[in-house]
Amino acid sequence: DKERLQEQYDELNTVREAVSTERGLPLYFQQIYLEQARKIMNELLEIVYQGDTAIYIDNFSINEKEFRIPYIKNGQFVYDARSASQGERSFLSLALSLALIIQTLDKYNIMLLDEVDATLDTKNRRHFIEILEKLIARTNSEQIFMITHNNMFDNYPVDVVMTGDVDLDNFKNINTIGRA
Numbered sequence: 001d002k003e004r005l006q007e008q009y010d011e012l013n014t015v016r017e018a019v020s021t022e023r024g025l026p027l028y029f030q031q032i033y034l035e036q037a038r039k040i041m042n043e044l045l046e047i048v049y050q051g052d053t054a055i056y057i058d059n060f061s062i063n064e065k066e067f068r069i070p071y072i073k074n075g076q077f078v079y080d081a082r083s084a085s086q087g088e089r090s091f092l093s094l095a096l097s098l099a100l101i102i103q104t105l106d107k108y109n110i111m112l113l114d115e116v117d118a119t120l121d122t123k124n125r126r127h128f129i130e131i132l133e134k135l136i137a138r139t140n141s142e143q144i145f146m147i148t149h150n151n152m153f154d155n156y157p158v159d160v161v162m163t164g165d166v167d168l169d170n171f172k173n174i175n176t177i178g179r180a
Contacts, residue, residue, distance in 0.1 A: 033103065034060045040099035041092075044134065048091055048127040055088065057095075069096070090119040094128070098135055105139045113146040125152045 017023055038057045049055040053074065061068040069081040069092065078084070081092045094116055101111065117128045129152055136144065 030062065034062065036103060037096065037099040040102055040138075041095040044095040044098060044131050045091065047130045047134065048124065055092075057092075086119070087121060087124060091124065091127075094120075094131070098131065102135065102138055105141075109139050109141045111135075111139075111141060111144045111146075113144060113148075115147050115149070117148055117150050120150075122152075125150045128152070 019026065038060060041057045045055050045057070054072075056072045058070040058072055058077065061070060068079065071078050071081060071084070071092070073084075073088075081089060084092055097116065105111070117125055120128055128150065132144070132146075135141070
């Protein structure tokens with residue numbers, strides 16, 4: 001009986017360890033998924049931060065006690081993204097969000113982005129357009145519905161639904177679809 005019970009215990013223990021979020025397959029798949037997200041984040045961050053101001057995401061630190069996003073800035077290791085400046089945190093957060101979007105868009109490639117660029121300053125709003133173009137190309141998106149107050153789109157060739165009383169003479173390259 002003891003051998004039979006030990007065998008059953010060993011089988012159940014193998015299954016328990018295989019499905020454990022600390023050591024098993026879920027952790028393995030999570031690591032694969034987040035490694036891909038890290039690579040995409042670095043591609044997007046490269047558009048904004050280059051040369052002396054380069055920022056690269058290091059390996060995520062995830063376990064049962066913590067979730068950290070360490071990064072390297074100007075060659076210096078930074079323990080977690082929470083230590084970044086507000087502007088850097090905005091782009092790190094945006095890069096993570098877009099990386100996760102890229103990985104989940106497989107069937108429908110129409111996105112809704114609601115003021116994802118709201119925290120960016122003027123310089124970085126220009127970079128956001130470059131990132132958005134890369135996102136569109138990467139996901140083969142046919143349409144993106146975006147709510148934004150980014151005036152960098154004023155002379156960008158996009159279709160716009162105006163939501164206020166705006167003088168359309170200021171918009172050279174847009175196609176105004178209608179007014180709400």
